[in-house]
Amino acid sequence: MSKARKSKRGPLYSAQDRDNIRWFWQRYLKSKAPWLVLVLFMLLIQGLVYQQFLSNTENGLRVIFESGSMRDLIWVCAIVFGLFFVRGAMSYLVPLVTVWVSNSAIYEMRRDLIGHLMSLDLAYFERTKSGEIILKVVTQTQLLGVFVALSVANAVRDAITVIIVAAYLIWKNPILFTSAVVVLPFVIWIMNVISDRVKRGQNEVEEAQADYMNGIEETVNGMRTVKIASQEAVETKRLMRETERIRKMITRVQMTQSLAMPSIDLSSAIVYVLVIGGGGYMVLSPEFDVDGAGIITFLLGMVMIFDPARLLAQFFGGLQANLILLDKIRGLYKETPSITDAPDAADRFNTGGDIVLRDVAFSYSPEQPLFEGLNMTFEGGKVSAIVGSTGSGKTTILSLLSRLYDVQAGQISIGGQPIDKLKVASLRGAFSVVAQDIVIFNASIWDNIRYVNPDASDDEIWRAAEDAEIADLIRARGDASVGPKGAQLSGGQKQRIAIARAFLRDAPILLLDEATSALDQATEERIKTALDRLTKGKTTIVVAHRLSSISDADRIFVLEDGQLVDQGKHDQLLSGQGLYAQLYQAQKKGYDRA
Template sequence: MRAYADNDYPADHKPDWKIISGLWPYLAEFRGRVVLSLALLVLAKLATVATPIALKYIVDYLDQSRGADMLLWIPVVLVVAYGSLRFGATLFNELRDAVFARVAERAMRRVSLRIFEHLHQRELAFHLDRKTGGLARDIERGTNGISFLLRFTLFNIVPTLLEILMVAGVLFVAFNVGYVVAILVAVVVYVVFSIRITEWRTKFVREANARDNQSNSRAIDSLLNYETVKYFNNERYEAQLYDVDLDDWEQARLKNRLSLAALNSGQALIIGLAMIVIMAMAVREVARGEITLGDFTMINAYLLQLFIPLNALGFVYREIRQALVNVERLFKLLGDKPAIQDAPNATELAVDKGEVQFDHIHFAYRPDRLILQDVNFSIPAGHTLAVVGASGAGKSTLARLLFRFYEVDQGAIRIDGQDIRTVTQDSLRSAIGVVPQDTVLFNDTLYRNLAYGRPEATEEEVYRAAHLEDFIRSLPDGYETKVGERGLKLSGGEKQRVAIARVILKNPPLLILDEATSSLDSLSEQAILGALNEVSRQRTTLVIAHRLSTIRDANTILVMDGGRIVESGSHSELLELGGHYAHLWEQQHRSGEQ
């Protein structure tokens, strides 16, 4: 499976510039700050454009006063004005950034929260297909891209264009149209060159990002499976695979850097030629006496002042181009609607008795592989129904459909007569407790993992639900013990106890036990079974079982084979029948004796 970012766009995909208009909602929250920031921007540019004019008068006064009596206060005033304008330009820019900071940071917060909520709303199939490392990189780059676009579109592109127009206006009024034409030609050539080369090299930037996602996904996947790597002594093999990805990333980065060098060199050549032409024009006019030395100084100052931000404009355009790609990928992720959604008129699930009915269910994960075929059964309120069968028979699929991780293709699942597709997912899942086969804990304290079943519960309620006093006392830090990533510091039985405690704390009317003891040894299984029997008492319970010894006391046992129910009855009835169940029982009993 390829990383999420690898298959979104081809390498030559061009981003949609309309994305910038999609950033307006993040600006609209602080309209006053945006307006004030723009006003400060204009003041900063006015001070910047006025600075060379003050410099011109200083030079002209000093030049014209050589050999004559000089009034010292005049150049002092002019120097103070010059320094004040430079300080004012910097001050207004800093104030602008300070005022706008809240807008940009709030935008990153809003989009980060939105993507976090969206990912939790996505269907199970999406999370089974995606790679965490690549997706995390896309989210990080996308949120940073939004902040970049908000800042640099407003505070680099707009002010640079504004400064070009102001400088052109000053040169047109103070000198002649030749300077304006020369500057505009240089700007147009520079911009066209920058855009063309940037468009050409964007594929290298995107390829580098894709290879970065790929190598990052490989690293995270390998580290998450640290124990498996050690079991098979495959550290060198993993390093080789990782190095292959890093080699691809290195080559992509090399192309990116070489193309960047070509772009920077071309931009520097255009600026250098423009400086030569315009300064040659000014030198000729000074020599002819058409302009003063102060005018020459002012022109030189304007060129330096103009081409420095213009040079930055090339960098900013490149970064905006890449930010658009990153934001487009993020918006595409946000635009993909979850496959499982509440109906427009969905109501809250009302659990009265807790009767569950699977009404002629057909389901397939893929069109070419049917999983469930005409599955029809009911679980009376307060009863325990167990489902057994060979691997791939469709047992766990029943639990996933009841929890609405997937939608049925045909038929309906009802709880107290209510089709679960007509109720909200939140109310449905609030009514169901699940003890999974593989309990994954958060890398946090034991207490926080226990309280996760109902985060608003009091400490007393958590302790009462835990039933882990002996186990807790054996830990050096008690409830504050860190369980490690995915709970790896706890044994399988200890993790299952935590899972059961969380369900007890949640206190749901319906319960799903999905092979909750299949990975435990016999002694741990007996201890867990006692807790499971306690938690399932007076609850409607669906048990997905591998070990038949754990479900002998179930009210009803269903035997599945090839996606169909082939037998149904109690433990003793199915043994007397001498069919599939009896064969499975005999097989497991014989294996146990051996």
């Protein structure tokens, strides 16, 4: 068992760790090097204060034991007080500067993380747990910032103290110091073992916490279902089970870290015994020029070394955990967007031209191909509709048109121009979308409508709200927020906000994905005129479940399992007695029963 563990143990700092540290330094700390040099200078002053304290303590002891001069004793005390006043001032200034440097670095890191996240493809967000993203951007960056601001500065201070005081003790008595550091190999071995276990344990903790946060988010988002189904006890039990699992993991990591302190204490005990025994022998032996004041000072110096050494041991345990955090954060940059502007991408194109899918192939996973050789033409300036059963690929087509995904074979063009040769921003700027999955922010209805066009005038927003039949609700609610994800709104109210956004954006190509699915028949009739006005002169593509709502479309495409099985006008498709006619008759019977 021990051999297996030994074989798994990696180096204290892997090549990846060193690369991550270089990356963090080059990207976020190098520009602040002058401030870091200032911090280092102040830390050196702190270390020199301890050395001078030892020197003056030895002088003070000799005054007491030998000369007995009260004046000299007062002078030594005054010097010692002045030294620690200087150290106190440095202890105040160092964290002040390091916290500022760290907060600036973490701010820049979060800025870059958010910017990078916004550049990633939709596919990344669909396969990545939101809890994992939140953990990286919020929690892990904050923990890393605290570590850099305080722990690293304190560790450098402790290391400087150990080096300066050790150098002084070597100068005073090299024989005694050499005998005192025989335990150093043992301490290094212990720290290597502890650091390796902490690193592995912390990695497990971070993964578990990402799952835990995702579970909490799922519970909060699904609270309506939880309440209706009376599953509060089940959710409580599930979350508490994960809470207990994380508690055990963190406890295991902390218990491993705590092994460092008794190891240092045991080493200290051995050192003190050697110093007292060896130093006492030197004082008693006429062969050595050592007195009692020198030995007391040496013991005091060893205390000054081992106390910072204890803190350094803690730091190196925490360093392994934070290297895991740094690796997790940097790992986000390994995700790169695949949907980008081509080198010769154009920003202008004929937005009123035909939209053509030619031999398009696409799948969300290689095991389940969706489209293979799909051909469709949506005529410019006309209304086209896509119908079909669930999973037939209706919404996927809209995603491909706006390059939320790229086709894996074939080509999509607008006005004869391939969309992968257009700038992504220009392409998407040509679309207005009213989707069934509506994003509503925890703001007022007014602000939710204005989101798609922040520069719109008040008159334009009111006009869009009136057209979408939601102006009265704005007047009633005023500036009141609508709750997280629009929790205080009905499905129909959310959809009218989406329709108002489309009016306000007024793009030349309109995509309606189940645009009226959450509206009752009376409300749908009220805004049908507005929708007709919205679609006038625009290339409109409608994905609809309610077939009666697209009977006036210029062309209807019928999909089944990713294949185009029929197309034509409403009356033509009904007379053809194909899939469309079957779906229409089934819906008609359902309405008749209702």
